[in-house]
Amino acid sequence: MGRTHAFRWHGLAVIKIGSAVLAPEGAADAAAFARLAEGVAAARGMGWGVVLVSSGAVACGFRALGLDRPPKTIARKQAAAAIGQPALMGLWSAALGAHRCAAAQVLLTADDLDARARFLNARRTLGELLGAGLVPVVNENDSVSFDEIKLGDNDRLSALVAGLVSAQLLLVLSSVDGVYEHGDARRVIARLGSAREAAAHVRPDKTATGVGGMGTKLEAASIASAWGIATVIARGTRAGVIPAVLRGEPVGTRVEPAARPRRARERWLMASARARGVVTIDDGARRAITERGASLLPAGVVGVSGDFARGAVVQVADAAGAAVARGVSAYSADELRRIKGLRAAQLPGALGHAAYCDEAIHRDDMALQAAARGS
Ligand code: GLU
Secondary structure, three states: OOOOOOOOOOEEEEEEEOHHHHOOOOOOOHHHHHHHHHHHHHHHHOOEEEEEEEOOHHHHHHHHHOOOOOOOOHHHHHHHHHHHHHHHHHHHHHHHHOOOOOEEEEEEOHHHHHOHHHHHHHHHHHHHHHHOOOEEEEEEOHHHHOOOOOOOOHHHHHHHHHHHOOOOEEEEEEOOOOOEEOOEEEEEOOEEOOHHHHHHHOOOOOOOOOOOOHHHHHHHHHHHHHOOOEEEEEEOOOOOHHHHHHOOOOOOEEEOOOOOOOOHHHHHHHHOOOOOEEEEEOHHHHHHHHHHOOOEOHHHEEEEEEOOOOOOEEEEEOOOOOEEEEEEOOOOHHHHHHHOOOOHHHHHHHHOOOOOOOOOEOHHHEEEOHHHHOO
C-alpha cells in the first residue's frame, strides 16, 4: 500500500447541488459555482471532508446541440450530458481551484451501487480521493445510463453516496428554503424526526431545470436516515449556507437520522438500486417478518414476478402491493413459482432435487422497508 493519507477529516459531508442552483435559467451560472466553492473551502477549513454531488451536465450541454431549451428525449439528454459533463467539471475545477482545492470526477450508474463488489470499489475510490485531500464531484453517468439502469435523480444518488462514504451529513441544496409548513413559503420547518413527518406538508414543486421535487429530496433524506445520517435541505443561493449548516445554525430543514441505523448488509440491500423481481407474501408471512423477525418461508409466498436467478435481490411485497422488505432470494424465480405455498417437506418433490434450504429469503439476507420497521 502507498503512504498514509495526508487528510484525516473530522467529519464527512455529502453536498448535493441541483441544476436549479447551478444553472437557474438553464445556463451555468459561474457566480453560483464560485459562491459554493467558497463554502466548500470554508467547510474544509472547519475539518470537514466534502463530496459534491453535482447536477448540471444536461444544463451545461444542451445549447451545443443547437437546442434552446433542455431536451426531452433520452438520446438527446444523453448527448447533452456527454457535452455538458466536461464543461461542468471545468467549472468546478476553476471554482474550487481558486481555493486551492482540486476536484475529481466520479461518474456512477445504478449498476455500480447494485453489485456489492462495485459498491465497495466505488467506496474505496472515494475514500482514496478524500484521503488525498481532493473534492470528489459525483454525477450520474448520464451519457450511458439514461435507460432502465438509470438511478433517476441526483437526490437519490446523493443519499446513496452519503451511505457509501459513511457521511455524517447530507446537505441537499435546492431552490427552496427547506420543507415549508403546509406549503406556506413563509414558514420553514426547522426539524423533522423522520422524512415521513413531512408528508402532510409537501406538494409537487418541481422547478423548470430541476429534476426532482421535494418528494425526491425527502426520499433521499429517508434513505440517509436509515443509514444513520442526518439530512439538511436548504436554499443553495443563500449566502454562506454551507458553513452555516455545518456550524449547526438553524438553516433549512433538518431531517434526523433514524434511532436504529441499519447494519452494513441491510444498508447494501436498501442501497441496491434495482430489485430483480417481486415476491408477494401472505399476511401471516408479513406479520412473521415484521413482528417476529422471522425468515420468509416458501409457504408464505403467494406470487412471484420477474425473472431472477438464485442470489438476486428482490422486493418483498404484501398482498396489497406495499413494500415490506428487500432480500436475497435463495431460489430462482422459476423455483420459487414451483415451491410457493409449500411446506419444507414438500420442497424436494416440487423441485425434483433436494432443497437448498428451508427459507426462501433468510432473515440475515433481508432488510425491512422503513415503513415496516417503524422508523
Ligand atoms: N445528472 C443530471 C445532470 O447532471 C441531473 C439529474 C438530477 O439533477 O437529478 O444533468
